Amino acid sequence: MWRSLWRSKDRFSLQYFEHVLAEVRQIKVVDVYNRESVIDLLQSIVEIVTYGDRQDPLIFECFMEHQVLAEFVRLLKISGNSRIEASLLQYLSIMIQNLDSEQAIYYCLSNGYINSIIAHQYNFDAGDLALYYVSFLRAVSSKVNRDTLCLLVKVHGDVVVSFPLYDEALKFAQHGEKMIQTAIRALTLNIYNVSDDMVYDFLTTPPASKYFSDLVHSLREQCLHLDALVHSVREKCTPERREDIFLKTDKIVDDLYYFKDILSVGESRLSMVVAQKLLGILIFPILIPLLQLGEIKGLNISAVTSLYIVSRLLQVVGGKSLTNVVAALLLYPYITFNTEYSTNGDKGDSFSDTNSFSNFLNDINILECSSPECEGAEKINTNRLLGHLVEYESSNYHFIRNPGGADVFSERSGILAYIFSENHSISFLSLFLLIIIVESKGMLY
Template sequence: MWRSLWPTIDRFSLHHFRYIVNQLREIRVVDKRNREVVLDLLQSIVEIVTYGDRHDPAIFECFMEFQVLAEFVRILKIGGNSGIEAPLLQYLSIMIQNVENEHAIYYCFSNGYINSVISHHYEFDGGDLIPYYVSFLRTVSGKIGRDTICLLVKVHQDTAISLPLYDEALKFANHGEKMIQIAVRALTLNIYNVADEMVYQFLTTPTASAYFSSLILNLKNKCLHVDAIINGVKESFHEKKRDLLSETDRILDDFYYLKDILCIPEQRLNKLVTENIVNMLILPMLLTLLNNRLSNDTGLSAITCLYVLCRLLQVFDGTNLVNVIGSAVLFSFMPPNVTDAAESVVSARLEQVNGLAVCYQEGEEMVDLQHEGAENFMMNYVLKHSLEFTELSSCFDSSPLENSENEWGGIFSCIFSRNHSLMLGSLMLLFTVADSKDLHYQLAAKIGFSQVKTASEMIGSTFAGHIQKIVNQLLKVLASEPPLSVPILLHAAWFLRKLLVFLDQKLEDNDCHLFKTSYEVSCGHLYEEFDRCWFDHIPDVLKSEWANCKTALEESSQSKDPFFLLELASIQNPPSGSMAFLLLSSFLLLFMFLLFYLCCLLLKSIVLPPASFLFNISGNTGPAFDWQRMVDCVK
């Protein structure tokens, strides 16, 4: 009864806010005895300020009058070992996140209060302070704009010398916790997206730009870790696959982060990041392949190089990186043993590949990058050099490819390698480059895998005279006895199917004979399985495997995951089930290849092979196979 006569306190009133602020200003020491009291005061202030931002402008006027942010900084400094830093940072984050008035945000960032909180000396050893601190930094970065970021920059003689928000965040760029890494990267992107001249000048200084070099260096270390997993001897295949998936996910995260940076419309930033990617990542990997080495000076294997380059092309948009890789791939297709003169030219070409980044720099110096059309001019300048480099290679395009793979340099040595991972990886790189929508049309014509369809259009293609040889290599993989593992057969069949699209005529006689023989042997093996105990299950297995093989063979180049290269390289014979299952899969792939080839012949009105080739699977030693029954099974 008596309580109803007592006046109620409006906890969101200006009067109560003044009372809370005065209580906070009276605090001289923060220790474990008064820690909870101080936290209650801080929480009340944040709640009232957030309320006032939407409903009572007078509250924020009082907030500025009493310089409450200065009180937050003071409490932080006298906190000692009370453990008040984490909740104080949390309350500040909540307040900054919820304040929407531009005038209020501008005040919070002025007078150096936020920089004082950022630059405060924290004890990060152990505990959970780091997540609160990084979350606070990210919250601040989410509120910056062209009018406010200048308040956080330290300037000396009209030159930005420091950005504490950026500098302190980068200290946690390689933190082991994933969420902290994500927060730091989100913060950096928020800063990069602010189109402020002073900030961009700071970001391109040697000290600040070292972050991008460090980013690429860490990316290379992850690639080395992939190599270490592949070469590990103690882990099982499934353990290796799990570790490889985890590590490649981290590499992909880096790629998408770099892509986000390159999508920012700032020429200086793009140039800086592109140069680091090209000089520290792409060119060393390309030179590993061009020089026909299993690994480069850093110990990175050719398989990992192929995987990373394929993934890079699938992730990144834009012409620069695609055309650098496409040009370098074309430079490598020259036999190094033709003549001494040719050797010197090849050597010169490799040096010019090393200088591709210099070409970009020269092109940029020749034009004003801000001028309309400057980027196209620079690209044409580089392509002019690239196409000049490839002129001499045309004289080798018609050279016979009958020597061993050791006599060939560049990716040709991988294509005709006995290592199936290298062979499939090099083809994967070529198809990924050719299918890129950003590849220059002249380079696309030189490669000839994507836009070139007929023999007349393939005259200028570097690969025009070699596709039959590549097809023969893939047919040998499918015809291996005993059959290779199912993954190898699947991917070899995928490439074979893609290459047949570019053949304007039927297979050569020796290829037809090779396929016919392997097909008959495969059918014979399958026929033997009919007498075994699992005969009744064959139709069901055929149906399921037909769907799996069909899906795998129809996958596009851009959506095809090059992770299979690492799987094949991690263990020579990955588990693939019983021998009966392997024989069945081998037969299905050969059968599908036959159907696809026949469709190509029908579309081009070429005479079909003889009937004996289609139906007599056991030669003179047995009856013809019941094709109708088989087709009915796999429909």
């Protein structure tokens, strides 16, 4: 009773804050008998610290002096109750989101306490703990900038070897809960926009770069699912099946906008990896069978779905590199796409010298995004991109060559075969794709 009276009178005083901290330090175990009082103490700490950051510097000095975040870590270790963990993460998220001063933010991200809370072993099978955890990760990412990023990564020499905030977040990238997926994508974009050279190297090399492969593979599976839905509607059209198609196309477009956001960061290494994955895992496997340049084992997708996916990708993601590669596949008179290129010297240059298609693309100044904010982005070496793609395709797919074992794909009539198709859907989508390419700002005229 006396504590509640004191709190109502002086709840934001330095004296009361010290009293709360003293009570927290006396906690030896967190169980069902004291968890409510522990939660109440955590709430009081966050309220007072948030107030002190804006109104009373002495409170935050006390917060730093007594290393309160270390107490949060200790409470996590002595509690096995998901409710305590959820409340602690929730209150920490609120506190971090409401911190204004650079000193307060810098202190909270230093000393390894935040990384310890991130790396704690949680039981995500219970309740909504995953949602609180991801919200906490997102709150931390929202306060990261180029000056504080170094506080959250582990470096050996000049190489980033671990990034707990990013690594743990990616474990929820394919979570079934939409809110969690959205939070993870916001977190990754926060990181991509403030990373330095060392962190970009970490993000764009294995194992961290596997995230981009997984994203495109997931998108590809959704395209296959959409194709199956389209076939089912042809057999029997019902309102439920039509609704399923609309929902699936909305999900695909959402994913495409996420790729656009990544490319809009304008960092060449990041753009290179994303463009490589989109071309190698999605665009080439869709267009090569469509244009009768070859077949890819294990991939069977209709012309209608293929044309729709490529059209929406160019319409949403855009970018000079993607637009011009697709345009070259559709419109270039022939492709001599030889996957056997010299291993001596620069692979990219030797590949370009023996390949008409890459020679054509080599004349294009490629930028990975076409938005105005990307105008200053570094240009990407086309030969390097194509070299990576050929290596990737050769090791992951089996192309059916021309009879007689020729090393080049046969000439084709191109997109015109679909424009004049008797199937009105195919004809319309073919024209739609060409219009998108012609009107694209990234198109090479």
